[in-house]
Amino acid sequence: MHDVRTPDPASSAGQAPAMPEVHYLNATHGPMSWFFTKDHKRIALLYLYSVSAFFLVGGIFAMLIRLELATPRGDLLTAETYNKVFTAHGVVMVFFFLIPSIPAILGNFLVPIMIGAKDLAFPRINLASWYLYMIGGLFGIAALVSGGVDTGWTFYTPYSTQASNTHVVITGLGAFIAGFSSIFTGLNFIVTIHTMRAPGMTWDRLPLFIWSHYAASLIMILGTPVIAVTLLMVVLERTLGLGFFNPNLGGDPVLYQHLFWFYSHPAVYIMVLPGMGVISEIIAAFSRKPVFGYKMVAIASLGIALVGFLVWGHHMFTTSQSVLAAMVFSILSFLVAIPSAIKVFNWTATLYRGSVELASPMLYALGFIGLFTIGGLTGLFLAAIGLDIHVHDTYFVVAHFHYVMVGGSVTAYLGGLHYWWPKITGRMYSEGWAKVAAVLAFVGFNLTFFPQFVLGYLGMPRRYHAYPTEELSWQVLNILSSAGASILAMGFLLPAFYLTYSAIKGKQAGPNPWGAYGLEWETTSPPPTANFEVTPIVTKPAYYYAPEEH
Amino acid sequence: MSHSSAHAAHHPALQHHFDTLEQQQNASTLGMWMFLVTEVLFFGGFFMAYILYRWMYNASFHEASHELNVWLGLFNTAVLIGSSLTMALAVRASKTGEKSALVFFLIATLVLGSIFLGVKVVEYSEKFTHHLVPGKHFAFHDANLKNGAEIYFSLYFGMTGLHATHMILGGFVLVPLIFMAMKGKFSPAWYTPIELFGLYWHFVDIVWIFLFPLLYLM
Numbered sequence: 001m002h003d004v005r006t007p008d009p010a011s012s013a014g015q016a017p018a019m020p021e022v023h024y025l026n027a028t029h030g031p032m033s034w035f036f037t038k039d040h041k042r043i044a045l046l047y048l049y050s051v052s053a054f055f056l057v058g059g060i061f062a063m064l065i066r067l068e069l070a071t072p073r074g075d076l077l078t079a080e081t082y083n084k085v086f087t088a089h090g091v092v093m094v095f096f097f098l099i100p101s102i103p104a105i106l107g108n109f110l111v112p113i114m115i116g117a118k119d120l121a122f123p124r125i126n127l128a129s130w131y132l133y134m135i136g137g138l139f140g141i142a143a144l145v146s147g148g149v150d151t152g153w154t155f156y157t158p159y160s161t162q163a164s165n166t167h168v169v170i171t172g173l174g175a176f177i178a179g180f181s182s183i184f185t186g187l188n189f190i191v192t193i194h195t196m197r198a199p200g201m202t203w204d205r206l207p208l209f210i211w212s213h214y215a216a217s218l219i220m221i222l223g224t225p226v227i228a229v230t231l232l233m234v235v236l237e238r239t240l241g242l243g244f245f246n247p248n249l250g251g252d253p254v255l256y257q258h259l260f261w262f263y264s265h266p267a268v269y270i271m272v273l274p275g276m277g278v279i280s281e282i283i284a285a286f287s288r289k290p291v292f293g294y295k296m297v298a299i300a301s302l303g304i305a306l307v308g309f310l311v312w313g314h315h316m317f318t319t320s321q322s323v324l325a326a327m328v329f330s331i332l333s334f335l336v337a338i339p340s341a342i343k344v345f346n347w348t349a350t351l352y353r354g355s356v357e358l359a360s361p362m363l364y365a366l367g368f369i370g371l372f373t374i375g376g377l378t379g380l381f382l383a384a385i386g387l388d389i390h391v392h393d394t395y396f397v398v399a400h401f402h403y404v405m406v407g408g409s410v411t412a413y414l415g416g417l418h419y420w421w422p423k424i425t426g427r428m429y430s431e432g433w434a435k436v437a438a439v440l441a442f443v444g445f446n447l448t449f450f451p452q453f454v455l456g457y458l459g460m461p462r463r464y465h466a467y468p469t470e471e472l473s474w475q476v477l478n479i480l481s482s483a484g485a486s487i488l489a490m491g492f493l494l495p496a497f498y499l500t501y502s503a504i505k506g507k508q509a510g511p512n513p514w515g516a517y518g519l520e521w522e523t524t525s526p527p528p529t530a531n532f533e534v535t536p537i538v539t540k541p542a543y544y545y546a547p548e549e550h
Numbered sequence: 551m552s553h554s555s556a557h558a559a560h561h562p563a564l565q566h567h568f569d570t571l572e573q574q575q576n577a578s579t580l581g582m583w584m585f586l587v588t589e590v591l592f593f594g595g596f597f598m599a600y601i602l603y604r605w606m607y608n609a610s611f612h613e614a615s616h617e618l619n620v621w622l623g624l625f626n627t628a629v630l631i632g633s634s635l636t637m638a639l640a641v642r643a644s645k646t647g648e649k650s651a652l653v654f655f656l657i658a659t660l661v662l663g664s665i666f667l668g669v670k671v672v673e674y675s676e677k678f679t680h681h682l683v684p685g686k687h688f689a690f691h692d693a694n695l696k697n698g699a700e701i702y703f704s705l706y707f708g709m710t711g712l713h714a715t716h717m718i719l720g721g722f723v724l725v726p727l728i729f730m731a732m733k734g735k736f737s738p739a740w741y742t743p744i745e746l747f748g749l750y751w752h753f754v755d756i757v758w759i760f761l762f763p764l765l766y767l768m
Contacts, residue, residue, distance in 0.1 A: 117567065121577040121578075125581075183588055187588070190580075190584055192577075194577075195577040196567075221588050225588045225589070225594070226591050226592070229592050229596060236708060237704075241684055241685035242684050243700055243704045249698075249700050249701050250607065250698060251603075252606070255599060259595050
């Protein structure tokens with residue numbers, strides 16, 4: 001493939017693994033070499049630690065919610081505390097876990113390596129993005145420990161600006177600051193992909209991971225500023241008494257919802273597009289085949305980013321939005337299904353007659369395809385105006401977006417983490433434990449969230465700490481969900497142990513443990529600080545797994 | 551772009567992860583344009599709110615805009631366009647390597663920007679004395695139009711405040727650039743920071759070009 005060496009995946013996998021003497025992890029020492037690093041790989045690890053911490057915090061809040069709902073009465077949390085708990089869960093998971101997870105960790109680590117660059121275009125801005133993320137996170141934590149916030153992660157006005165006497169301003173500022181960290185990451189990716197590709201790495205040879213990160217970055221830089229200014233307006237309204245959404249003055253709270261969802265719907269694609277990129281890589285690697293319809297999958301990423309910007313009104317079918325607008329938003333929302341379905345069909349076609357190997361990353365990838373399909377199709381239920389009126393603000397919605405966000409994004413994140421872990425650390429984890437964790441997460445996830453579809457359809461509203469005791473089926477379904485959540489939690493906690501253990505004690509992985517194709521597998525594991533000893537020259541298309549078919 | 555040419559160039563400003571100075575400049579320029587795109591959308595939220603409320607409360611907005619001092623606004627518009635001119639001349643001076651002209655035009659830009667902010671302070675304090683700041687003490691001569699006028703002044707302070715914040719941040723960047731220019735850090739071979747700051751400064755100017763007619767004249 002390159003002038004450096006021409007690896008045969010099969011033979012390099014069998015070679016005695018060799019970890020280089022000097023690599024990015026041990027090139028320099030001491031805390032300062034980490035806190036002031038400009039190496040994208042080290043910054044990716046800084047993100048890994050901090051994002052994992054927030055994932056744990058958000059998960060604890062999720063468990064509190066499921067514990068409370070195991071019984072119909074509000075016996076664990078008061079209604080007020082429950083409001084704060086689900087708000088904290090939403091704010092932490094959306095702004096501090098899902099948005100940065102794949103881009104800031106895996107994308108940060110892999111985007112330069114996959115295109116043969118030495119680093120991202122702006123290493124200092126990359127480091128600044130992590131500091132902004134941490135400062136935003138500290139604001140979020142400060143709001144939590146000083147009493148929390150109860151508006152829901154959506155900060156809807158006029159409740160957030162006038163009625164709520166919780167810490168809206170600190171939380172809003174936290175999300176505002178974290179938003180700029182996301183903008184910096186997206187900006188860095190776009191410029192890097194445009195200007196830093198290695199010789200021969202043409203646009204039609206880019207791995208689909210890069211295409212999906214490019215599409216997600218477009219949303220980050222076009223959408224995030226809008227939520228930033230919207231939160232700024234809420235903060236100004238609360239602190240200085242300016243009236244942007246104040247109904248007492250004739251201000252329009254629906255304007256807030258438009259501005260909020262203009263970002264927050266596309267933000268869903270910030271969370272899932274990078275995951276789709278991960279899945280493309282894993283499916284190709286463990287089917288030993290090029291991704292079916294490479295060009296269409298790449299275009300589909302851009303299509304999702306484009307159409308995704310035009311559908312935000314489907315969150316507002318029950319507001320004063322006009323029927324015409326609702327119909328247009330409904331039709332546009334249906335259109336998003338097309339590029340999404342192209343991806344699902346093309347992954348499936350990639351599996352067809354491939355040499356499928358059910359390694360742990362592949363288990364996550366296959367889980368993703370199924371769960372994302374359910375999440376996507378139930379999204380169509382919600383995009384249908386009439387049905388949406390029935391299930392609006394019920395557990396049906398909660399189940400739908402968790403199938404996309406957890407079944408989709410988190411599954412892809414864990415799959416990607418397992419797939420590239422040997423590259424990041426240079427060592428292999430226990431494949432047996434990894435398979436156990438993947439299966440636990442899949443089973444636990446479905447047990448947690450499938451009953452919520454039924455609950456929502458039966459009419460159980462979201463965001464309540466109690467539900468009627470007379471409805472026996474509601475309690476049965478809620479108990480199933482809470483039981484599933486504890487299994488899911490085990491599935492998410494296990495990797496923290498065996499991955500950490502493997503980073504210290506795991507056996508050396510060698511440059512290409514999966515026999516996969518791609519620039520990241522051409523360099524050592526862990527890579528040197530400059531990523532490659534010699535700048536690679538690319539001469540072949542992506543996923544060159546079955547050369548005789550080209 | 552081959553590896554060996556990276557060592558041949560070796561300009562002190564060339565960062566390790568770029569192969570050539572040209573590649574580095576392309577990346578920086580694209581990055582700045584991307585940043586300005588985010589800025590357009592950042593201000594866009596306020597403009598969206600303005601469009602909606604202008605349409606809903608046309609009479610209030612019309613009446614409230616008369617409370618602004620058009621002449622001060624016009625003066626400030628001229629000052630800001632002047633600062634864009636001096637900034638453009640600064641970029642030109644850095645391109646041709648005229649160090650003293652570069653320093654002069656950068657300082658002129660800073661001075662004009664400060665004059666703009668000074669006038670803004672005068673305008674803001676007038677609003678305070680005339681009870682035109684939204685909140686408990688807001689008062690408006692026409693009771694029927696008072697609520698819409700309060701939204702108008704919320705937008706006025708929000709939009710011009712955000713604009714002024716961008717001017718102040720620009721000033722904080724401009725000062726070190728002036729010192730760097732004095733030390734002769736820029737040359738026709740490398741003046742990227744001056745060029746990029748010029749882009750930013752012109753953008754902030756353009757925002758005002760929209761704000762002035764929307765808030766003062768309509």
